[in-house]
Amino acid sequence: MWSYVLRRLGQALLVLLVAFTATFFLLHYLPGDAVIARYGSPQLGLSSAEVAEIRASMGADQPVWTQFWLALTGFLTGNLGYSAQTGASVSSMLTTALPETAALTLTSFLLAVVLAFTIAFTSTFGRFAWLRRVMRALPPLFISIPVFWLAIVLIQIFSFQLGLVPVIGASDLQALVLPSLAISVPIAAPLAQILVSSIDEVRSQPFVSVVRAKGASTNWLLWRNVLGNALLPALTIAGLLFGELIAGAVVTETIFGRSGIGRMTEQAVANRDMPVLQAIVVLSAATFVLINLIVDLLYPVLDPRLRKKVRV
Amino acid sequence: MNRTETLHSAPQSTTTADRLDSSAHRSALLAVEDLSVAYTSRGVQRPAVDQVSFTLDRGETLAVVGESGSGKSTIAQSLIGLLPAGGNVTSGTAHLGDRSADLDLLRLSDQSMRPIRGRRIGLIPQDPSNSLNPVRTVGWSVAEAMRIHRRGDKRTRQRRTLELLERVGIDDPERRARQYPHELSGGQRQRVLIAAAIALEPELIIADEPTSALDVTVQRVILDLIDELRTELNASVLFVTHDLAVAAERADSLLVLHQGTVKERGPARTILTSPQDDYTKRLLSNAPSLLSPPDRRPVPQTDPRFVAVDGLTHRYKTGKSSFAAVKDVSFTIARGSTHALVGESGSGKTTLGRAIAGFHAPSTGSVTVGGVDVASARKRPEFRKQVQLVYQNPYGSLDPRQSVGEIVAEPLRNFGVKDRGERRRRALLELERVALPPEIADRLPRELSGGQRQRVAIARALVLRPDLLVLDEAVSALDVTIQAQILSLLEKLQQELELTYVFISHDLAVVRQIADTVSVLAAGEQVESGPTEAVFNSPEHEYTRALLSAIPRPRITPTVP
Numbered sequence: 001m002w003s004y005v006l007r008r009l010g011q012a013l014l015v016l017l018v019a020f021t022a023t024f025f026l027l028h029y030l031p032g033d034a035v036i037a038r039y040g041s042p043q044l045g046l047s048s049a050e051v052a053e054i055r056a057s058m059g060a061d062q063p064v065w066t067q068f069w070l071a072l073t074g075f076l077t078g079n080l081g082y083s084a085q086t087g088a089s090v091s092s093m094l095t096t097a098l099p100e101t102a103a104l105t106l107t108s109f110l111l112a113v114v115l116a117f118t119i120a121f122t123s124t125f126g127r128f129a130w131l132r133r134v135m136r137a138l139p140p141l142f143i144s145i146p147v148f149w150l151a152i153v154l155i156q157i158f159s160f161q162l163g164l165v166p167v168i169g170a171s172d173l174q175a176l177v178l179p180s181l182a183i184s185v186p187i188a189a190p191l192a193q194i195l196v197s198s199i200d201e202v203r204s205q206p207f208v209s210v211v212r213a214k215g216a217s218t219n220w221l222l223w224r225n226v227l228g229n230a231l232l233p234a235l236t237i238a239g240l241l242f243g244e245l246i247a248g249a250v251v252t253e254t255i256f257g258r259s260g261i262g263r264m265t266e267q268a269v270a271n272r273d274m275p276v277l278q279a280i281v282v283l284s285a286a287t288f289v290l291i292n293l294i295v296d297l298l299y300p301v302l303d304p305r306l307r308k309k310v311r312v
Numbered sequence: 313m314n315r316t317e318t319l320h321s322a323p324q325s326t327t328t329a330d331r332l333d334s335s336a337h338r339s340a341l342l343a344v345e346d347l348s349v350a351y352t353s354r355g356v357q358r359p360a361v362d363q364v365s366f367t368l369d370r371g372e373t374l375a376v377v378g379e380s381g382s383g384k385s386t387i388a389q390s391l392i393g394l395l396p397a398g399g400n401v402t403s404g405t406a407h408l409g410d411r412s413a414d415l416d417l418l419r420l421s422d423q424s425m426r427p428i429r430g431r432r433i434g435l436i437p438q439d440p441s442n443s444l445n446p447v448r449t450v451g452w453s454v455a456e457a458m459r460i461h462r463r464g465d466k467r468t469r470q471r472r473t474l475e476l477l478e479r480v481g482i483d484d485p486e487r488r489a490r491q492y493p494h495e496l497s498g499g500q501r502q503r504v505l506i507a508a509a510i511a512l513e514p515e516l517i518i519a520d521e522p523t524s525a526l527d528v529t530v531q532r533v534i535l536d537l538i539d540e541l542r543t544e545l546n547a548s549v550l551f552v553t554h555d556l557a558v559a560a561e562r563a564d565s566l567l568v569l570h571q572g573t574v575k576e577r578g579p580a581r582t583i584l585t586s587p588q589d590d591y592t593k594r595l596l597s598n599a600p601s602l603l604s605p606p607d608r609r610p611v612p613q614t615d616p617r618f619v620a621v622d623g624l625t626h627r628y629k630t631g632k633s634s635f636a637a638v639k640d641v642s643f644t645i646a647r648g649s650t651h652a653l654v655g656e657s658g659s660g661k662t663t664l665g666r667a668i669a670g671f672h673a674p675s676t677g678s679v680t681v682g683g684v685d686v687a688s689a690r691k692r693p694e695f696r697k698q699v700q701l702v703y704q705n706p707y708g709s710l711d712p713r714q715s716v717g718e719i720v721a722e723p724l725r726n727f728g729v730k731d732r733g734e735r736r737r738r739a740l741l742e743l744e745r746v747a748l749p750p751e752i753a754d755r756l757p758r759e760l761s762g763g764q765r766q767r768v769a770i771a772r773a774l775v776l777r778p779d780l781l782v783l784d785e786a787v788s789a790l791d792v793t794i795q796a797q798i799l800s801l802l803e804k805l806q807q808e809l810e811l812t813y814v815f816i817s818h819d820l821a822v823v824r825q826i827a828d829t830v831s832v833l834a835a836g837e838q839v840e841s842g843p844t845e846a847v848f849n850s851p852e853h854e855y856t857r858a859l860l861s862a863i864p865r866p867r868i869t870p871t872v873p
Contacts, residue, residue, distance in 0.1 A: 209394050210443045210505065214457040215430035228447045303447055304492040 008296065012289040019285040020075065020278070024068055027274050035060060038085060038271065058084065071278065081275035085267070090279045093264065101260035104253070105245045107176050108183035113238075115188035120195035124203070125222050136196065142189035147248050151182040151255045179256045183248035187241050194237045198230040205229075231302055239295035246284050341515055341548045342368040342391075347404035347418070349386050349395065349572075360386045360399070362572045370515070373542065373549040375563035375580070377556055377595075379791035380762075383572040384552045385438075388518045391417055391550070392433055393425040408432065408516065430457040434509035434547075436538070438521040440501035444493040451477070451489030454508045461512060476507040480537060498657075499530035506537060513545050520552045527656035528818065532862040535562055554791065556599045557821070560584050561864040568592045598796040599821075611649045611828045615682075618647035618812055619668065619780060624677035626663050637663040640677070641838040643831050647779070648806065650813040652827035652844070654820060654859070660836040662784055665816045669701045669782040681780055697727065700773035704785035706765035710757040716743070717753030720772045727776065742771040745808075746801060763794035767801070774805070782814045787822060799826055820863055824848055832856045 035055045039046050046054075055061050059070065074081055080090035123135035158164045158178060165174050202208070203226060211225050246262070253262035261280060268276040300307040349361040361383040368374045378384040389395045391406055406417040408428070420428070429435075437443040444453050455473045458464060464472065477485035480503040493501055502522065509517060519538060523531035539562065542549050553559050559566055559580070566583045568576040568591065575589040587593045626638040638660040645651040653661040667674050668681070670690030679686040681699055689695045703709040710719055720739040729735050740750050746767040757765055766786065773781055783802070787795045803826065805811055817823050823830060824844055831841040832855065839853040851857045 206437060206439055206443045207445050210435065210437050210508075211445065211456065212394055213392055213429050213433075213435035213437075214508070215426045215428070215460050216456075217426060217460075220460060225445050225448075229445070304449075305446060305494050 005293075005297070008293050012286075012293060015289050016282060016285055020072065020282050021068075023278055023281040024071060025064075027272075027277060028064055028067070030272070035084065071275075075278075075282065080279045083268075083273055083276050085271045085273045085276075090275050093276065094261070094279060094283065097259060097261045097264050100258055101249055101253070101262060103172075103176060104179055104183070104258065104260060104262075105249055107180040108187065108248065109245060111180050111184035112187040112191060112241075115184060116191035116195055116234075119188070119192040120199060121222070123192075123196050124199045125218055139189040139193040139196070142185050142192075145185060147182055147186055147251045148255060150185060151179065151252050154178045154182055155255070175256070175258065179252040179258065182252050182255075183245065187244050187248070190237055190241065191234060195230060195234045198233045199226055202226045202229040228302065232299065235295055235298060235302070239292045242288055242291050339370045340367045341370045341372075342406065342408055342550070344387075344391070344406045345404055347387065347390065347406060348402045349383070349390050350400055350402050351398045352400065353398050359402075360572050361390070363404070364567075364569070364572075364574050365404075366567050366574075366577060368516070368548045368550060370548055371542065371546050372565065373539075373551055373563045374565050374567060375551040375553055375559035376567045376569055377553055377559045378569035379554055379595075379793065381571070382569040384554075384569050385520055386572075387569075388435075388520050388550060388552050392429060392435060392518060393417065393420065393422060427461070430514070431461050431512045432514050433516045433518060434512070434514035436502075436506055436509050436517060436519040436522045439525045440498050440505055441525065443505055444501060446493055449490055449492055450496065450504050453493075454489070454504060454511060457508060457511045463512060472511070473507075476511055477504070479541075480504070480507045481533075482507070498526055499534065502526060502530075502534050503537070506534070506541070510541055510545065510547075513547075515545075515547055516550065517542065517547050518550045518552070521554065522551075523558070524554065528820070529656065529858055529862040531558075532864070535864075538562075555864065556595055556792065557864040568595065594793060598792045611646050612810075613646060615647035617644045617680075618682060619645035619651070619814070620678075620680045621664075621668065622678050622680075624664065624667060624674045624679060626660075626667055626672070627675045636675075637836050638667070638674075638833075639836045641831070641833070642677075643829070643838070643841050645812055645814065645829065647812055648810045649828040650806065650815050650826055652815045652817060652823040652830040653833060654817060654823055654830055655833035656818060656859075658835070659833040661816045661833050664833070665701075665782045665784050665814055668780075668814055669699050670695055671701070693727065696723075697776045698778055699780045699782065700776065700778040701782045701784065702766075702769050702773050702786045704788055706762060706769050706789070707757070709769055710765060712757055715754055715756060716748075716760070716768050719757070719768060720753075720775055723772065723776050738775060739771075742775045743768075745774065745805070746771045761794075762790055763797060766790060766794075766798055770798075770801070770805075774809070777809070778811075780812045780814065782816070784816045785818070786815075788817065788819060795822070802826065820848075820859060832859070 035051060035058065039051050039054055052061070059067065062070075071081065078091070080094070082089055083093060119135050119138050123132050123138075126132040126135060155167070155178060159167045165177055208221065208225065211221055216225070249260060249262035250265050251262070252258070253260045254266045257263075261283070264276065265280050267273070268280065344367070345365045347361060347364045348359065350357045350359045352358075364383075364387060366374065376384045376387060386395065386399065389399070390401050395401070401418050404418060408415050408417055409432075415428075417425070417428070444450070451470075451473050454476055455469045458469045458472065463469070473489055474485045477489060482488045482500060482503055488496070488500075488504075493504075496504065506522075517538070522538065523534050526534060535558065538549060538551075541547070551559065551563055563580050565578060566576070566580050567574060568583065568589065570591045575591045576583055576587065583592060584596070587596055621644070622642050624638060624641045625636055627634040627636050629635075641664060643651065653664055655661045666672055668679050668686065670679075670686045673687040673690065681689075684695075684698075686695070686699075714722070717736060717739050720742050721735040724735045724738060729738070736753075740753060743750060743753060748764060748767050748771070752760070752764065752768075757768070760768065770781075770786075786802075787798050790798060799822065802813065806813065813826075815823065815827055827844045829842065830844045830847050832839050832847065832853065834855045839855045840847055840851065847856060848860065851860060
């Protein structure tokens with residue numbers, strides 16, 4: 001068990017290193033850099049000699065491998081560098097932005113799970129056939145809704161038309177409602193689809209009739225027998241959907257003007273702010289790897305067949 | 313082993329005949345009248361059970377016997393209110409318990425059926441491999457009915473669970489109760505399912521093909537257990553089976569079902585000794601019998617060592633350890649004869665069959681077919697012309713997207729018969745040989761019955777004119793009447809084409825009918841080998857004797873006019 005966890009952690013470190021290297025070189029060979037983006041504008045009236053000097057002061061004139069080595073050793077020692085745009089330390093930028101985004105992604109995810117389970121249960125165990133059919137049609141619809149569009153529509157309806165959520169001066173909780181909703185809908189859809197199909201699959205297994213022959217009610221069947229068996233595929237998808245969550249955060253934070261990692265990403269891309277982008281990619285990769293590690297460790301908890309044989 | 317004891321304590325078996333006809337008898341537990349069930353799919357109603365009536369007395373076992381599609385399971389499912397989607401009871405009544413209580417199972421809503429399920433009616437399902445919740449412990453599943461019906465507190469339930477597991481013969485119940493279904497063997501799982509079904513001591517036990525997925529020795533033990541529990545609980549058993557021999561051995565009375573209608577019903581003894589209905593007679597004569605060995609023509613002696621297996625051992629490697637599935641097996645097969653490989657699941661018979669057919673090279677030892685070493689010849693295409701394999705599952709071994717004609721002709725294409733017309737002509741010839749009409753060539757496998765599919769699989773194997781056919785449980789999935797037809801087809805083909813068969817089967821009755829010589833395998837070892845009659849009449853090894861004695865035998869010799 002522990003050797004498995006250690007091996008997986010080792011693999012995770014390797015993944016992080018690859019992600020770091022790939023981002024570094026991709027960003028490096030993209031046309032333009034942070035110095036041009038910030039100081040290249042003719043309005044600033046800097047001569048090309050002066051721009052070269054700024055570049056030298058930031059170490060941007062060094063050979064690529066030296067830069068790579070400096071960045072890598074910096075990361076390993078906890079020094080994430082400084083934003084080329086603002087000069088602020090990247091780690092302090094992250095610490096202020098992270099809680100915002102963590103709150104957003106967490107509520108979105110919980111909302112998505114609740115939404116997905118509601119759809120899945122009513123479309124399989126729902127009392128009325130018409131309701132089951134309507135619920136089954138929801139996920140394909142949800143999947144085709146773009147986040148940015150949904151976000152704008154939500155603001156239009158709930159803030160401007162109904163005035164339920166203030167646009168300016170909202171409390172922390174109020175500010176979370178609409179963006180979370182916008183992100184959760186497209187995430188709930190694939191989750192619900194997987195749940196529906198695995199519940200259907202489990203329900204067709206012979207053991208379900210055996211449980212019913214013991215006198216079980218529908219609720220008993222669903223909660224104590226079907227659900228435990230249907231969770232596994234949904235768990236896999238949930239781990240993979242984390243990527244969607246980050247993508248959703250970039251769009252919604254920009255639209256709702258929240259100062260989180262998503263917003264930071266958007267600005268860093270616009271400004272070619274390499275150190276910031278580098279840090280964000282590594283952070284996202286680390287979270288992604290961690291979440292999927294947790295998912296893998298949860299499998300044997302949910303399904304005893306996946307447990308390594310302990311007894312002979 | 314408790315057979316005689318059970319019989320004595322259940323004296324009604326002699327007088328069931330009189331009582332079957334007086335449906336208002338006091339001790340009747342279940343009275344079914346005019347039960348009709350239909351399945352509706354895409355707006356079309358198809359009757360599955362038509363006006364079936366029977367009574368089941370307390371403490372009695374009634375066997376509902378029929379082939380697949382006869383409606384036997386549908387009857388069981390409608391009694392417990394668990395018909396699959398599309399199934400509807402269209403008429404009839406089913407009174408449980410005293411007539412005065414007026415409890416009609418067929419008219420109860422799902423809600424009012426719940427207190428009866430598990431408490432008054434227990435279900436022992438067909439396939440133990442997937443009838444237990446895989447993510448719950450065995451103990452949890454046994455205790456489930458008690459929890460649903462709120463019987464006792466946690467501690468008494470726990471104690472009762474262990475008692476039940478012990479009663480059904482699970483070793484070390486405390487440890488087993490904490491294990492999961494996948495850690496148990498098929499027989500143990502079926503014991504657990506029985507324990508779960510009788511947890512609340514139901515009056516009626518519905519056993520829906522409870523042993524058809526089990527090995528013959530396990531089958532016997534499970535059937536004994538159900539018999540014992542029936543006596544202990546004074547319960548009645550509604551026993552659904554396709555196996556006439558099992559029914560005849562275990563039931564007091566029989567209900568013979570064909571295409572949803574009752575062909576015959578009455579005491580088992582009467583039906584076996586003097587069947588009235590033509591269908592029952594056919595069923596009896598088709599059932600492979602151990603009591604009257606068929607007359608077989610003498611084994612041709614042109615080439616007594618056509619197939620020679622010499623000291624064959626096959627190991628499977630799993631990681632660092634290896635497991636010998638077949639250990640040092642030797643025998644020879646004469647050209648034009650049938651050699652059976654007999655054993656229970658896990659005995660290595662399929663591994664051995666695949667080694668003979670050249671699908672894997674043996675770890676040590678050798679196989680020769682017609683004097684050619686299989687291990688060195690098996691990669692050469694010509695070898696496939698000589699040896700072909702026919703699988704158990706005719707559903708899985710045919711490409712669902714190809715027409716029957718294409719399926720049969722495919723080997724010809726692989727062996728360079730370029731002309732389409734020529735391939736088609738030869739495929740049709742082969743279909744005719746297995747007694748299939750030519751129009752079947754344009755159909756897809758799913759449009760055929762199980763028997764027809766197996767004929768197609770045989771035709772495909774024959775199209776290259778092989779000398780040796782390895783038949784791996786080739787008739788095991790078929791109903792008895794179909795099975796009998798395929799077996800006689802195989803015999804006819806053997807004489808026409810001078811074929812040699814390696815016939816792999818767990819069914820000793822079938823083996824006795826078709827095989828000239830036999831090897832009995834147990835846990836990879838060959839415990840006995842020789843002419844079929846010699847092995848069957850005077851088995852030398854204890855395992856062979858156990859296998860033979862485990863075969864269901866009617867208490868009365870059936871007589872087929």
